[in-house]
Amino acid sequence: MSEAPLLEATDVSVRFALRRRAFAAVDGVSLAIAQGETLGLVGESGSGKSTLGRALLRLVPLASGRVRFAEHDVGALDPATLRALRRRMQMVFQDASAALNPRMTVLDLVAEGLDIHQLARGPERAARVRALLAQVGVDEGALPAYPHELSGGQRQRVGIARALAVEPSLLVCDEPTSALDASVRAQVLNLLVDLREQRRLTMLFITHDLGVVRHISDRVAVMYLGRIFEEAPTEALFEAPRHPYTRALLASAPVPDPTQRKAFVAPKGEAASALDPPSGCAFHPRCPDAVERCARERPALVRIGARGAACHLHGAA
Amino acid sequence: MTALLDIVDLAVSFPASEGPGMVRAADGVSLEVPPGTTVGLVGESGSGKTVTALSILRLLEPPAQVRGAVRFGGKNLLELPERELRAIRGNRIAMVFQDPMTSLNPVLTVGEQIAEVVRLHEKRPRRAAWARAVEMLETVGISSPAQRARAYPHELSGGMRQRVMIGMALACKPDLLIADEPTTALDVTVQAQILELLRRLRADMGMSVLLITHDLGVVAETCDLVNVMYAGRIVERAPVARIFATPRHPYTLGLLSSMPDFAGPRRLRAIPGAVPVPGKHPPGCRFADRCERVLDRCRAAEPALEPADGDRAHLARCCNLVPKEALSGPVRAGAPS
Numbered sequence: 001m002s003e004a005p006l007l008e009a010t011d012v013s014v015r016f017a018l019r020r021r022a023f024a025a026v027d028g029v030s031l032a033i034a035q036g037e038t039l040g041l042v043g044e045s046g047s048g049k050s051t052l053g054r055a056l057l058r059l060v061p062l063a064s065g066r067v068r069f070a071e072h073d074v075g076a077l078d079p080a081t082l083r084a085l086r087r088r089m090q091m092v093f094q095d096a097s098a099a100l101n102p103r104m105t106v107l108d109l110v111a112e113g114l115d116i117h118q119l120a121r122g123p124e125r126a127a128r129v130r131a132l133l134a135q136v137g138v139d140e141g142a143l144p145a146y147p148h149e150l151s152g153g154q155r156q157r158v159g160i161a162r163a164l165a166v167e168p169s170l171l172v173c174d175e176p177t178s179a180l181d182a183s184v185r186a187q188v189l190n191l192l193v194d195l196r197e198q199r200r201l202t203m204l205f206i207t208h209d210l211g212v213v214r215h216i217s218d219r220v221a222v223m224y225l226g227r228i229f230e231e232a233p234t235e236a237l238f239e240a241p242r243h244p245y246t247r248a249l250l251a252s253a254p255v256p257d258p259t260q261r262k263a264f265v266a267p268k269g270e271a272a273s274a275l276d277p278p279s280g281c282a283f284h285p286r287c288p289d290a291v292e293r294c295a296r297e298r299p300a301l302v303r304i305g306a307r308g309a310a311c312h313l314h315g316a317a
Numbered sequence: 318m319t320a321l322l323d324i325v326d327l328a329v330s331f332p333a334s335e336g337p338g339m340v341r342a343a344d345g346v347s348l349e350v351p352p353g354t355t356v357g358l359v360g361e362s363g364s365g366k367t368v369t370a371l372s373i374l375r376l377l378e379p380p381a382q383v384r385g386a387v388r389f390g391g392k393n394l395l396e397l398p399e400r401e402l403r404a405i406r407g408n409r410i411a412m413v414f415q416d417p418m419t420s421l422n423p424v425l426t427v428g429e430q431i432a433e434v435v436r437l438h439e440k441r442p443r444r445a446a447w448a449r450a451v452e453m454l455e456t457v458g459i460s461s462p463a464q465r466a467r468a469y470p471h472e473l474s475g476g477m478r479q480r481v482m483i484g485m486a487l488a489c490k491p492d493l494l495i496a497d498e499p500t501t502a503l504d505v506t507v508q509a510q511i512l513e514l515l516r517r518l519r520a521d522m523g524m525s526v527l528l529i530t531h532d533l534g535v536v537a538e539t540c541d542l543v544n545v546m547y548a549g550r551i552v553e554r555a556p557v558a559r560i561f562a563t564p565r566h567p568y569t570l571g572l573l574s575s576m577p578d579f580a581g582p583r584r585l586r587a588i589p590g591a592v593p594v595p596g597k598h599p600p601g602c603r604f605a606d607r608c609e610r611v612l613d614r615c616r617a618a619e620p621a622l623e624p625a626d627g628d629r630a631h632l633a634r635c636c637n638l639v640p641k642e643a644l645s646g647p648v649r650a651g652a653p654s
Contacts, residue, residue, distance in 0.1 A: 044504035151591045181361035182531065183607075186575035186587035193584070208505065211534075211578035215585070252509035254534030256578050258557040261538060266509035270474050 005032035006202045007056060007170060012065035014048070014055045023274045025051040027226035028065070030301070033170075038196065038203040040217030040234065042210065044249075046271055047223040053172045053206045057089050058082060069170065087117050090163035094175035096155035100147040106133070106158055107143040113166040132161040135198075136191060153184035157191065164195065171196075174206045189216060210253045214238055219306075222246050225282040226274055232307040242309040245283045281311070289313055320349035320388075321525050322373070322410075322493055327385035329368040329377065333596055339382065340596025342368045344549040346385075347622075350493060355519065355526040357540035357557070359533065359572075363592045364546040370497050370529045374406050389493075408438045411486035415498035417478035421470040427481045428454070428466025431488050438489045453484035458514055476507035483514065490522060497529040512538055533576060537561060545569050548593050548603040551622055555631040563641045565625040565633040567610045602636070610637045 014026040026048045033039045043049040054060045056067055058074050067074040072085055090113075093099040100109055110129045114120045120128050130140055136157040147155055156176060163171060173192065177185040193216065196203060207213050213220055213234075220237045222230045222245065230243040241247045248267040255261070267286040272278050278285050284294040293312050301310040309315045327346040330339035343365035350356045360366040372383045373394065387394040389410065394402060414420050422430055431450035435441050441449065447466070454462035457480040470478055479499060486494055496515070500508040516539065519526055528540060536543055536557065543560045545553040545568065553566040564570045574586035590607040593599070599606050601616040608615065615636050622634040 044506065153591055181592060182533070182572055182575050183361060183588035184591060186577075186585040187589070189577065190585055190587055209577075210505070211576060215577035248506060252506045253578075254508075254512070254532065254538045256534045256537045256561065256573070256576055258537045258540075258561055264509035264513045264538075266506050266513065270476050270507055271504070 003035065006035045006070060007204075008032045008068045009052075009056060010066045010068075012052070012055055012067060013063045014051050014060055015063040016051075018275060021275060023277075024063070024226050025274060026055060029223075029226075029228055030065075031221055031228065031231070033202055033204060035169075035202055036200050038205055038216060038218050040213035040220040041204060041206045041223060042208065042213045042220060042249075043223035044208060044271055046225070046274060048226040048274070049206045049223045050174050052223070053091070053174050053204060056204065057086070057091060057172060059091070084117075087113070087166040088168050089170040089172065090166065090168040092156075092159050092163050092171060092173045092176045094178050096152070096159040096179075097147055099159055100155060100162075102147055104146070105143065106138070106145050106147075106150070109147070109158060110161045110165055113162060117166055119166065128165065129161075132165055133158075135164070135195070136161045137187070151184075152180055153187060156180060156188055160188075160191065160195070164199070167199075168201070170202045170204070172204045172206070175208070176205075177212060178207065178209065185212075192216065210238075210250065222249065225272060225277055227282065227310065228301055228308075229283070229311070230307075230309045231301070231303070236307060242307070242314045243283075243311050244287045244289050244314065246309075248286075248288075321352045322350040322527070323386075323388040324348050324369070324373070325386040325388065327369060327372060327383070327387065329365065329372055330382045330384075331595070332380050341549055342595045343372070343546075346546075346549075346551055348544050348551065348554070350525050350527050351542075352492075352525055353523055354541040355528055355539055357536045357543040358527060358529045358546060359531065359536055359543060360546035361531055361572075361592050363548065363595060365549040365595075366529045366546050367497055369546075370412075370495050370527065373495060373527075374410060374412060375402060376412075407434060407486075407491070408489045409491050410493045410495065411489070411491040412495040413479075413482050413486050413497065413499045415501050417475070417482040418470060420482060421478060423470055426467050426469055427473065427478075431466075431481070431485045434485050434488050449488060450484075453488050454481070456487070456518070457481070457484040458510070459484075476503055476510065479503060479507075479511055480514070483511070483518070487518060487522065487524075491524060493525045493527065494519075495527045495529070498531070499528075500535060501530070501532070508535075515539065533561075533572060534578065545572070548598050549595060550603060550634060551632075552604065552634045553632065554622070559631055563631075565631060565638045565641075566604075566635050567608045567637075567639055568604045570639050571607075571609075602634070610635075610639070612637050 010030050012026060012029045013024055015022050015024050029052055041049045055062055062075050107129055110132055111125050114125055138154055138157050177188050205216055217234045220234050221228050224245050230246045241250055252266045269286050272282060280295045280298050284290040299310045299312045301308050302315045325347050327343060328341055329343040330341050333340050346369050358366045371377050373387050377383060428450045431453055432446040435446040435449045451462045451466050454466055459465050459480055500511050540557045543557050544551050547568050553569045564573060571588040588607050601619050605611050605615045620634050620636045622632050625631045625633045625638055
């Protein structure tokens with residue numbers, strides 16, 4: 001990468017407490033997203049992918065590590081500067097009905113960012129909202145509507161318009177299509193791809209859906225129990241996964257072709273809990289390849305060229 | 318071969334949310350489940366797939382109205398006295414739901430819950446029922462089953478709870494398992510374990526499965542026969558290979574083309590618009606407003622579910638069938654390899 005990445009996280013950890021016990025939801029993650037790039041962040045529940053997304057925008061506090069966005073050290077910003085910077089980093093959530101204030105109209109919801117950052121008022125404010133709605137494919141007639149009067153797909157479009165209103169350069173999308181029906185999910189994915197091109201957006205796309213991540217990402221990072229296990233350009237990851245967990249994940253995905261049916265080789269057991277993480281590599285109790293060293297020593301994510309895998313056995317091959 | 322389950326012209330209605338009258342969530346649904354097969358009922362939200370499944374065992378309560386017939390073992394389940402129905406429910410037809418946490422009793426151990434099913438249905442004594450519960454936990458792949466039988470639902474993970482539900486459903490060796498989105502709430506590696514388990518148990522026990530799902534990947538992996546539902550209607554029915562290779566209804570083609578797994582990096586061919594709300598269907602074909610193949614006559618009268626080009630194994634409810642070669646082009650980029 002010649003120019004500095006737009007977003008760079010170095011050794012980021014996030015800790016929560018549950019029943020007075022502290023645990024790391026994100027544990028020493030480093031990643032970088034170049035200007036205009038879409039990084040897919042994929043993982044199962046409890047992998048820490050959503051927490052990481054929130055930490056990058058400082059929506060949850062960092063326990064340690066650094067997040068740099070453009071020229072700013074996000075973790076060290078005072079509240080006023082952080083607030084101003086949020087204009088450039090926006091988020092789209094999975095559940096638009098929970099993310100949208102039920103007592104605000106579509107007009108006010110989409111305009112809220114314009115109001116907070118004092119970007120437009122009066123007739124210009126209304127005109128900007130109309131233009132945004134047109135761009136995300138919501139009819140102008142929806143302006144006076146409340147969120148409950150919209151369909152799920154329309155609500156998510158409003159959530160996207162709301163994020164785009166302040167003209168961000170980074171969009172963090174946290175499972176934006178997971179609550180949508182298949183036919184509507186495709187519309188919203190197409191919309192995000194179009195907007196990315198029109199606005200030269202940089203995206204972090206968080207999802208558990210392998211088909212979606214393959215479709216939308218330039219590069220993919222795979223998370224497991226708070227850590228990145230593998231990172232690679234999208235096609236390289238899907239064609240030749242290195243980490244045994246990535247392999248297991250891909251092998252577990254149903255194949256939409258009944259002539260290709262074969263026995264699933266799902267990893268045994270279920271993801272360990274972050275409250276009680278296994279020693280060494282967190283995947284070793286489920287890993288078919290695990291050797292004694294895997295239980296003892298935690299493998300680091302070794303990046304060689306565009307690829308990296310945190311595995312003693314398959315890290316470099 | 319006569320069908321194990323034969324649903325004939327089923328209609329399920331609910332009171333309209335606005336104004337008087339009833340709206341039909343499922344309308345004129347007829348389908349068969351032959352012995353030893355897995356039949357898929359696929360659709361998006363609002364398609365009527367879940368109300369159809371719930372009607373079979375009469376799990377819908379008034380004000381819902383269910384009409385038509387559900388034939389099983391020579392009887393119409395919709396007209397059976399409650400006592401006779403109870404002998405079939407759980408014993409010969411069992412059901413598994415999406416969310417095991419709401420189906421399990423939180424204050425009883427999972428062993429007690431499975432044992433209770435065995436005691437009620439097979440009149441086995443307490444100790445034999447407990448032994449059977451532990452055996453079922455082992456069958457569904459739970460390690461240390463004797464110990465896990467003493468656990469409460471909240472002490473188990475989502476995947477283990479779903480295994481418990483399946484173990485409970487299968488404890489009385491039913492002839493038919495109705496599974497409503499059994500893996501939707503699970504992570505993909507756990508989903509793979511449960512799908513593999515269902516395949517194995519089906520082969521071992523020779524039972525039939527009616528699988529309700531929105532996930533075409535799950536359909537491709539598990540079903541023999543597929544029914545596609547849209548807006549309360551079955552719009553297409555065919556053996557699984559044909560549904561994926563030569564879908565004839567534009568909605569089925571649209572669903573397949575909407576799948577990111579299918580399109581790879583290409584632009585998705587999304588279906589425009591949204592699924593209509595029950596009771597607010599357009600006249601004529603219910604898919605007409607979203608259909609790229611729509612003709613004037615599609616809006617005049619609703620087509621019947623008929624053999625496509627005379628093929629009696631492949632039915633579609635469409636006046637302008639998708640040509641057979643529609644999907645053989647570059648759309649299939651394949652799934653994660």
